[in-house]
Structure formats: C-alpha cells, structure tokens
Amino acid sequence: MSAPMRVSSGPRGATVRMVTVLAGLALLWAGLFALNEVAWDVLLGDWLGLDLSERIVDAVHFFFYDTVKILLLLVGMIFVIGLLRTTLRPERVRTFLEGKPLFLSLAMAAVLGALTPFCSCSSIPIFIGFVAAGVPLGVTFAFLIASPLVNEVAVVMLADMFGWEVTGTYVAAGLGLAIGAGWVFSRMSLERWVEDFVFAAPVAALGADGHRPTLGERVEAAREETREILGRVWAWVILGVAVGAGVHGWVPTEFFATYAGPDNPLAVVVATLVGIPLYSNAAGVIPIAEALWAKGMATGTVMAFMMGTVALSIPEFILLKRVLKGPLLGLFFGTVAIGIMIIGFFVNAVF
Amino acid sequence: MNIKILGPGCRNCITLEKVTREAVAELGLAADIEKVTDYAAIAGYGVMTTPGLVIDDEVVIAGRVPTAAHVRELISARLA
Numbered sequence: 324m325s326a327p328m329r330v331s332s333g334p335r336g337a338t339v340r341m342v343t344v345l346a347g348l349a350l351l352w353a354g355l356f357a358l359n360e361v362a363w364d365v366l367l368g369d370w371l372g373l374d375l376s377e378r379i380v381d382a383v384h385f386f387f388y389d390t391v392k393i394l395l396l397l398v399g400m401i402f403v404i405g406l407l408r409t410t411l412r413p414e415r416v417r418t419f420l421e422g423k424p425l426f427l428s429l430a431m432a433a434v435l436g437a438l439t440p441f442c443s444c445s446s447i448p449i450f451i452g453f454v455a456a457g458v459p460l461g462v463t464f465a466f467l468i469a470s471p472l473v474n475e476v477a478v479v480m481l482a483d484m485f486g487w488e489v490t491g492t493y494v495a496a497g498l499g500l501a502i503g504a505g506w507v508f509s510r511m512s513l514e515r516w517v518e519d520f521v522f523a524a525p526v527a528a529l530g531a532d533g534h535r536p537t538l539g540e541r542v543e544a545a546r547e548e549t550r551e552i553l554g555r556v557w558a559w560v561i562l563g564v565a566v567g568a569g570v571h572g573w574v575p576t577e578f579f580a581t582y583a584g585p586d587n588p589l590a591v592v593v594a595t596l597v598g599i600p601l602y603s604n605a606a607g608v609i610p611i612a613e614a615l616w617a618k619g620m621a622t623g624t625v626m627a628f629m630m631g632t633v634a635l636s637i638p639e640f641i642l643l644k645r646v647l648k649g650p651l652l653g654l655f656f657g658t659v660a661i662g663i664m665i666i667g668f669f670v671n672a673v674f
Numbered sequence: 675m676n677i678k679i680l681g682p683g684c685r686n687c688i689t690l691e692k693v694t695r696e697a698v699a700e701l702g703l704a705a706d707i708e709k710v711t712d713y714a715a716i717a718g719y720g721v722m723t724t725p726g727l728v729i730d731d732e733v734v735i736a737g738r739v740p741t742a743a744h745v746r747e748l749i750s751a752r753l754a
C-alpha cells in the first residue's frame with residue numbers, strides 16, 4: 324500500500340481495507356487447514372496408489388500431514404498473538420506492574436510473561452529494567468520464569484502431540500511455578516545478592532508510550548514476528564515430526580523403563596536433572612518428550628523433563644551470573660528445580 | 675548522524691548491525707555506527723528487548739530485527 328493512496332482514502336479507508344485483507348487471509352488459512360486433512364490421503368492413496376495401512380506409508384503420511392498442520396497452527400497463532408502483543412511490550416508490562424499489590428502483580432507477571440516473547444539475551448536487560456524501575460524481585464522472577472516456559476509454540480506443539488488435557492495442565496503448572504517461585508522470593512530480602520549496578524542503572528521512560536499503533540503497524544509487527552519465530556523453529560518442527568513419525572519403534576524402552584519408568588520413584592528427579600543441562604526451546608524438546616511418553620514414561624515425569632529443559636539452562640545461568648550474586652543464583656535455580664519436581668510428582672499422582 | 679546498535683551480541687543483534695550497515699551503504703551516508711553491549715547502558719535507553727536501534731539518541735526500534743528497507747526508511751525520515 325503506497326503512502327499517497329492512504330492519504331487519499333484517509334486512515335479509516337486504510338483500516339477497512341486492512342480488515343478485509345485479514346478476513347481474506349483467515350479464510351485462506353481455514354481452507355488450507357481443511358485441505359491438509361484430505362490432501363495427503365488423495366495424493367498418497369489415490370494418485371500414487373500407495374496402501375495407507377502399510378507402516379512406512381503411514382509414517383510418510385503422518386510426517387507430511389503433521390508438519391503442514393503444525394506449521395499452519397504456528398503461523399495462525401503467532402500472527403494473532405503478535406497482533407495482540409503490539410500493546411504488550413516488556414516496557415509497558417513493567418510500567419503496569421510498578422506498585423501493584425503482591426499477589427495481583429505475581430499473577431499478572433506470570434500471565435504477561437507467558438504472552439511476551441523475548442530472545443534469551445534479553446533476559447538481562449529485562450531484569451535490569453524491571454528491578455531498577457522498582458518492580459519487586461519476586462515479581463520480576465515470576466515474569467522471567469513464565470516467559471520461556473509457557474509460550475505459543477509450546478502450546479501448539481503440546482496440544483498437537485499430547486492433547487488439550489495435558490496442555491492445559493502444563494500451562495497451569497507453568498504459571499503456578501512462576502507465581503509460586505515469585506512468592507517464595509518475595510518472602511526473603513534478596514536485594515543484597517543483586518549486583519549493585521542494577522539498582523544504579525538509569526532507566527529512561529519509554530518515549531514511544533504515547534503512540535497508539537495503527538492496525539497497519541500492528542499487522543506489520545505481527546508479520547515480522549511470525550516470520551522471525553517461524554524462521555527460528557521451522558527446522559525443529561520438521562525434525563520433531565520426523566522423530567514422532569519414525570523413532571517410536573526404536574527408542575530403547577528398557578533404558579527409560581529402568582531409569583525413568585513408572586517403577587522408579589525418583590524418575591521425576593532424574594528427568595529434571597537430566598533436562599537442565601540440555602538447552603533447548605519448546606519446538607525442539609516436545610517431540611523428544613512425546614517419544615518418551617509413547618514409551619511409557621509417566622506424564623509428570625515427561626513434564627518435569629520438558630520444564631527442566633525449557634526453563635533452566637546453562638547459558639541462562641551464565642547470563643544471569645552477570646546480575647545475580649552466587650547465593651541468589653543458586654536459590655533461583657534450586658527453587659525452580661524443586662518446583663518442577665513438585666509439579667512432576669503431583670501430575671504423576673493425579674494422572 | 676550517529677547510529678547505535680543495542681544488544682549484548684546475540685544473533686539478532688548481529689543481524690541488526692548487518693542490516694543497518696546495508697541500509698547506510700545504500701543511502702551513501704557517512705554515519706557513525708556504534709555497538710552498545712553494556713547492559714546498564716542498554717537499560718538506560720529504556721530498552722528491555724534487544725536488539726535495539728538508536729538514531730541520534732532516539733530509540734526507533736526495540737525487540738525485533740527490521741528489514742534493510744525499513745531501516746533505510748527510518749534513516750531517511752531523519753535526514754530531512
């Protein structure tokens with residue numbers, strides 16, 4: 324859309340046109356999704372004349388169908404959340420959280436953390452920005468824990484592989500962990516274990532706050548975000564579905580039955596401790612988790628493994644070391660790890 | 675014109691620097707491009723999601739990697 328056109332039809336005309344385009348895209352998306360349901364049956368079964376009940380054909384079918392489905396779901400979900408997010412930047416979350424009652428801010432921080440993306444190297448500027456602006460440490464941690472743990476990529480992939488019940492439990496447990504750990508930290512005075520320069524950091528008010536983005540700018544931002552996130556995870560999705568399609572038959576069942584199977588009371592502890600040094604994002608770890616799950620690893624144990632992998636990692640440890648002194652860093656990792664184990668044991672007991 | 679790239683040095687920050695250098699070269703400008711990796715200094719700009727792009731001490735982008743065309747627009751708009 325060129326600038327002179329926008330001037331001639333006014334901002335309302337541009338908005339109406341944009342809404343029409345979005346509606347068209349939504350229809351196109353629904354059409355592709357419906358087509359994906361039948362296209363591979365027709366292509367493999369009718370056109371290529373393959374027998375869909377054969378194991379290898381079924382695996383190929385699953386691979387194409389599932390890859391397309393997950394990519395479509397991710398595109399749709401990241402785009403929609405990206406539209407919402409133009410009002411949800413960490414800078415605004417911080418301003419919003421300043422001086423709210425503790426439990427309200429803990430809960431809000433966890434939910435907002437889940438909705439706000441940031442690349443892992445942003446966790447330090449976010450930490451400094453929050454703390455220097457007077458947001459309590461506990462609330463800041465709630466935000467930092469929820470953000471990698473619960474996100475749209477995790478939700479889409481979990482729902483596809485485990486169903487909505489497990490997904491809902493994972494999201495609730497992730498938010499609960501963030502709020503719980505935040506609450507534990509807020510009961511202690513930890514400020515002395517934060518590097519001094521954090522409190523001394525000058526925090527500028529955000530100049531862009533007065534500006535309300537137009538629909539066009541929101542769409543542009545959502546599009547960029549979709550492109551960016553997809554660019555980061557697409558290879559993981561394909562790899563993951565390939566694992567899901569093929570590996571089931573070859574995962575060494577006995578190994579997991581021995582070390583992390585239903586009979587081992589310490590399976591959750593083992594899974595969490597194994598998960599922490601494995602650094603991955605949701606797109607990479609969920610397919611592995613599904614393969615373990617299919618091999619009989621208990622749901623809570625699988626969840627503990629995923630949370631350990633996504634929420635705590637060695638690179639994060641190294642980054643946070645810049646702003647946190649040893650005892651607080653240890654306390655942070657310890658609390659989150661124990662929280663993950665509690666969730667694992669709890670889910671195992673309930674499911 | 676003074677341009678700063680805010681970011682500790684992850685892939686996104688490197689991409690932003692590359693994109694910005696491209697844009698500056700296309701416009702044929704003689705701009706200072708500076709990298710800011712100090713966390714306190716980044717926070718001082720009010721930026722919490724890296725990478726960030728600062729033109730003449732004004733934050734124009736935070737938390738995403740724009741296209742070279744977009745950076746060119748942002749720079750041109752401040753040339754007039």
